[in-house]
Amino acid sequence: MASETSKALLPAGLADDLPPDADIEAEVIGALMATFRAHGYERVKPPLIEFEESLLGGPGAALAQQTFRVMDPQSQRMLGVRADMTVQVARIAATRLRQRARPLRLSYSGQVLRTRGSQLRPERQFSQAGFELIGSASLEADVEAILLAAEALRGARTTHLSIDLTLPHLVGVLAADRGIVGPRLDQLRDALDRKDAAALALVAKDDPDRAFGRLLEAAGPVDDALAAIKAIALPKEVSDIVDAASALVALARPHLGDLLLTLDPTEYRGFEYHTGISFSVFARGVRGELGRGGRYVLENGEPATGFSVYLDSLRRALPARVGGGLVFVRASAGFDRCQQLHAEGWRTVRGFDDAADAKAEAARLGCTHYFLDGSVHALDDAGRKQSGKR
Amino acid sequence: MTTGDKIIFALPKGRVLDDGVAMLAQVGIAPEAAFFDKDSRQLRFTTNRADVDLIRVRSFDVATFVAFGAAHAGIAGSDVLLEFEYAELYAPLDLGIGVCRLVVAEPESVKATDDPLRWSHVRVATKYPNLTRRHFAARGVQAECIKLHGAMELAPALGLCRRIVDLVETGSTLRANGLVEVETIAEVSSRLVVNRVALKTRPVEIGALVDSFTEVVRGQAA
Known part of the structure; x- marks a missing residue:
């Protein structure tokens, strides 16, 4: 017994996905990728592990502490296991696919590994899926990223979605205009990220019209937020950013249905490498964001935008799956009978003992239906509960 | 209204509790009688507002409950916020109590x-x-x-x-x-803390709660 228990123990943050979770995740990823594909995004599959310096260059530097490293016995160089796939896709676009026509639309899905989990996100290995739209600075590209993210998540059956637009470049521009630089800029960003008005008042105390304080208060439903920001006297570079956000909202909203759209002009944490309109997707009651995306610049200077979803968060947002019909079929009914049922949308489980009662066997094996005398019969609730198992 | 739609507000036990309750009262939230009953074993309380429930937990735990989204908002000392540094917590308001x-x-x-x-x-x-x-x-x-x-x-x-x-x-x-x-x-002083996802997904309700606290604090400063 002791040896069995010790075999069951996995390192912190790693888990076996059992039925039905593993199936649900595969199905969700399939749905996400199908949506990306329908919009002309082509899938790429970078390796799990590659040279540390290419994985951690540029935007990848933020992940240095989260990256597992191993020495490659063959090249004697240090390798890193990817902690995020975005960097790899950007590398592909800038190298092997640099000759392809722009805008380039790429999608990806795979496992990522991180050295540390946090209390709020204990998982160290999880699936990531997403897309990148590379080589266009058009506002329509930003609109496409947001609409596609929303469509993909809806296709994955999430509900109560809300999209929070952020302008991570805004605070830097305004701070430069007000002469706030260096460590004071870090303190300013920190106060804004925590929405700590008390700390903000200290850092920006000589700001004459309290612009940062008002930006902080402006966060909320998108129309109110935009109106509140436009009431602040801002330098032209900053109001250009706000105008672009307005234009984006006007273009995107007619296609977002009942989805809640909010704007937070000062959020920066997690968007350190973003250079333009960005967004996070939340689901009501689900811890952390389901995914995030936005505008950035490739190391070779190309403009890009994209979106990434982390399946550990997304899975917490999914409704429990409504059971797809699972039918118990006696083996003597023939393998081709099973295939016919599949064509009708059923899943089947074959029973090898013809003498056993079909209904009882269906219950024991967790089926919802059984096949007998040429037709499918539903297992009543009493029968299913009796089995005591799923 | 289902339980899932209620706003759960976390109050810290101990030295800040009385001031916190007084401030809640000014915001227009009054807990049920059992909240003040020393013998009550109850941990969760209804209020005069159908959409708000209170929980009373250790001061360190307020930050944890709110960070995980188990409570949507609460009152936590800035000492506790500095200790945990939860990214999922916003601290929009210095309440000026528990100094x-x-x-x-x-x-x-x-x-x-x-x-x-x-x-x-x-x-x-x-x-x-x-x-x-x-x-x-x-x-x-x-x-x-x-x-x-x-x-x-x-x-x-x-x-x-x-x-x-x-x-x-x-x-x-x-x-x-x-x-x-x-x-x-x-x-150190006590802060109003708000769960990040709650503020993003229920901006109107949670925003109104933050605004009403802001008015009370401004009123006291004036």
Whole structure:
């Protein structure tokens, strides 16, 4: 017994996905990728592990502490296991696919590994899926990223979605205009990220019209937020950013249905490498964001935008799956009978003992239906509960 | 209204509770009678507002409940926020209650002969191991923290360690135990805290709650 228990123990943050979770995740990823594909995004599959310096260059530097490293016995160089796939896709676009026509639309899905989990996100290995739209600075590209993210998540059956637009470049521009630089800029960003008005008042105390304080208060439903920001006297570079956000909202909203759209002009944490309109997707009651995306610049200077979803968060947002019909079929009914049922949308489980009662066997094996005398019969609730198992 | 739609507000037990309840009352939220019943074992309480429930938990746990989204908003000391540094917490408002300081203290005899510049390592008894480690690390000093949950002031006298990091309101407990403050790590006060996802997904309801607290605080300052 002791040896069995010790075999069951996995390192912190790693888990076996059992039925039905593993199936649900595969199905969700399939749905996400199908949506990306329908919009002309082509899938790429970078390796799990590659040279540390290419994985951690540029935007990848933020992940240095989260990256597992191993020495490659063959090249004697240090390798890193990817902690995020975005960097790899950007590398592909800038190298092997640099000759392809722009805008380039790429999608990806795979496992990522991180050295540390946090209390709020204990998982160290999880699936990531997403897309990148590379080589266009058009506002329509930003609109496409947001609409596609929303469509993909809806296709994955999430509900109560809300999209929070952020302008991570805004605070830097305004701070430069007000002469706030260096460590004071870090303190300013920190106060804004925590929405700590008390700390903000200290850092920006000589700001004459309290612009940062008002930006902080402006966060909320998108129309109110935009109106509140436009009431602040801002330098032209900053109001250009706000105008672009307005234009984006006007273009995107007619296609977002009942989805809640909010704007937070000062959020920066997690968007350190973003250079333009960005967004996070939340689901009501689900811890952390389901995914995030936005505008950035490739190391070779190309403009890009994209979106990434982390399946550990997304899975917490999914409704429990409504059971797809699972039918118990006696083996003597023939393998081709099973295939016919599949064509009708059923899943089947074959029973090898013809003498056993079909209904009882269906219950024991967790089926919802059984096949007998040429037709499918539903297992009543009493029968299913009796089995005591799923 | 289903339970899932209610706003759960977390209040800290202990020294800030009375001020917190008073502030809630000004916002227009009054807990049910069982909240004030000392014998009640109840942990969750309804209020005069159908959309708001209260929970009463340890001050450290307010931050954790709200960070995980188990509660949507609450009142937490800035000391607790600094200790945990939860990214999922917003602290939009200084409520001006529970004001105190987080300090390093040591016995007078130690202070007389001690030169902090020469430290490479200190052993400290504290409720705030993360914050303490960070504070000393910033000065190039490695802090070995002994986590205690109370009666920190006893530790130096009994030889557990020479220094403590603890909250000080008036300093009388320190003096009574022969300790003196050597430096202030942070000025502390209670903050209104809000869960990030709650604010993003229910901006109108949660925003209104924040606004009503803001009005009360401004009213008191004026």
